[in-house]
Structure formats: structure tokens, C-alpha cells
Amino acid sequence: MAATSPTKQQLLQQGMALLLKNGYNYLGLTEILESTGIPKGSFYHHFRNKEDFGLQAIDLYMTGVHAALDACLDDRTLPPLRRVRRFFELVQDSYQGEGYLGCLLGGLGQELSGVSDAFRQKVEECMSAIAGRLATCLDEAVQAGDLPAGTNPQAHAELLVNCWEGAALRSRLRRDPNPLGQMLDFYFRQASA
Amino acid sequence: MAATSPTKQQLLQQGMALLLKNGYNYLGLTEILESTGIPKGSFYHHFRNKEDFGLQAIDLYMTGVHAALDACLDDRTLPPLRRVRRFFELVQDSYQGEGYLGCLLGGLGQELSGVSDAFRQKVEECMSAIAGRLATCLDEAVQAGDLPAGTNPQAHAELLVNCWEGAALRSRLRRDPNPLGQMLDFYFRQASA
């Protein structure tokens, strides 16, 4: 996993961005190659095929997500519920930087889950992992009394992730962040009541 | 609009199902043609090109959605808030019949909104139309006192649609209806409180 060659890293970095904008099937290898100036031989030296490449691009995407989770959920200066919200707000900021193209997991999940079990399972695992980490923080929020006593943290975490993906899609369609903010407002107003 | 030829209708019907499963770019004309037994000449007689076909498949999808909206939102035997929920439950049933492949709007919206403005606008308009119809029903719910007095019906309707799309994606990934049901449970429990 560690110490990847710079060529491979560059392919994945660029590929991640192109996959987000163009989707998987629309994106051709030639576009990746031309935009990086890397020849085809190098590509197939580092990746078994296009699918392998796509799956590894998701891995790279997830390292960023986990970094954001680390930054927020471990921040002891904030109450647990605020940490969760802060994570989503951080992600929202990153969406802005990309022109509101939404979430790579949602994009590839929608496009490919009917056609490729590998991608379907991968995306599901990633979303499940995110929800899992949020759930432990929501559990702390229940302990702290910031969420009602009977709350199921795991279920709420899944709910948050799922609704977030929907809001991200709408924000992609409108090229506008409002759906994201309104979804967060609704959940955190209701949850704390 | 009325009295479409049966050939065209068959192409759209089959195309709608194939688009839901395979996505737009993965789906080739040949697959549509072979699965219907209709030759290419007929296809290009009825449609300008593949994009035109896809957009008209969305139109067909929307006639079904509007029919479900008609059936639920005009049902005076139910209180307005229950009508809205019933609509989503009806849609959920139809997802089950297709093997939980989710919503065509969400699928095509995610896949194509970075690449085709025509599809992006089309999907956005469709979602907006659905939310609009739900909003008037939610407004009745406010009037009836089933939603808090200060509630913004339009905002809630958009929220519902967006979160629904997210839950539909997750249900597609998991091939399982739970995300849909849990999302509805959360909204309607919170909203009525």
C-alpha cells in the first residue's frame, strides 16, 4: 500500500477527478493518458485493467474521507454531535472546490452497481465504513445526552450518509450547495430536539 | 404526444428498463435492438439519436411517477401527510418489482450531469416537478395542523425528494429496501412531532 510510484499516484489523482466529472463508462483511457502525458504502457504496468484502476481511485478517494473523519471526530474540543456536523461541513467545502460535482461514491455507485458487482460491493463497503465511524461518535452524543436516550446511533449514521448522498446528487444537478445545507439543518435541528 | 407508434413505445419501455440497470453509457444501441427485435433503421426513424432516446425514456418514466402522484395526492380519504407517505411507499413497491435498482432520475442524473447539460437540466426539472407537487400537499398538511405552523412546505418537499434519492441509491447498493423505509420513518416521525 505504501510508497506508490509518482506515476501511479498521478494517474490515480487525475483519474479520481475525471471519474467524478465524467463517470466511469464515459471516461476513456486516452483522456486520462493525454491529460497526464503518461503513455499507455505505464498505465498497464501499474494497473491490471480499467476496473482495477477505478477501484484504486476509490481507495484514494477514501483516504481523503478518512483524513477528514480523523480531523473532525477526534476533536475533543467539540461536543460529539458538533464533530459529526463539522465533518459534513468539511466535505461540503471540498465539493465547492470541485464545482459541486458531488461524491465519487455516489456517482460510481449509481452508474455501476447494476453492471459490476465489484464496484457495487466496494462502494457499499466504503459507505458502510463511513457510517460506522460516524456511529461511534453519535453513540458518544447519546452518552453525553445530546441525542435522545433511545436513539440508535448506527441507524442514524446510515441515515445521515444516505440522505447526504441524495443531497449531494441534487447539489450536483443544481450546481449549488443549498440541498446539502438544508439537509444538515433538518437533521441536526430535529435530532437535538 | 399522444398515439405513439407501438414500435416506439416498445423501444422506450425496454430502454427505460435497460437504462435503469445498465446506465446510459454502458448501454449500447445493439442491446436495445436485439432485446426488442427491432432493427436499427426503425430506431433512427423514431429518434434523432441516442440522447434524444434517453430523454424520451425519462419522459416515459415521469408519466408513471405522475400517475402515482395522482393516485396518492388526490386521495381525499387520507390526511395530506399520509398521502405523501403513501406516494413514497408506492414507489418503494415498484422498486421491489425491479429488484431494487433505484430511481432512473437518480441514476441518469448522477451518471450524466457532469457530461451533458441536457440530461442535467432534464433530471433537475423532473425532480423539481415532483417536489412541487408534494409541496402543495405538505401545505395542506400545515393547514390541517399535521405539520408545525412555521414549516416551509417547498423546502420540506425538496428535502424529502433529495433524501429519498440517497436512500434509493443505498437500497440499490444493498439490494434491500431498508434504507428507504428508515428514511421515511425518520422524516415522518420527526415532522409530526
Add this chain to the structure above:
DNA sequence: GTTCATAGACCGACCGGTCTACTCGCGGCG
């Protein structure tokens, strides 16, 4: 010299789209 990586020509398959030929049903008309 061996290994990892770069380099890009090359391949068959398939893509969306065009083109021509043919069939069929119907209205007009002597």
C-alpha cells in the same frame, strides 16, 4: 545484466450513426 518502468505502435471489437432498399397502407383519380 537484470529489473522495473516508460514508450507507443498496433489490434480486434464495438460504438453511435448513415445510407439505401424495400414493404405496406391509403388517398386521389380516371
Add this chain to the structure above:
DNA sequence: CGCCGCGAGTAGACCGGTCGGTCTATGAAC
């Protein structure tokens, strides 16, 4: 009534271009 003309629709061969993927040759590092 028979015949014709014509447009709508059917049929599929064919096209250039691009796709993902392979192959061989070369370059750089140790």
C-alpha cells in the same frame, strides 16, 4: 373499381472512429 404515387415505417449492410487491451522495444537504476 383498378391503378398509382407517396410517405411512414422496416430492414440491415456499412462506415469512420474510438474503445480497452496487448506487444515489443527501449531507458534508467543498481
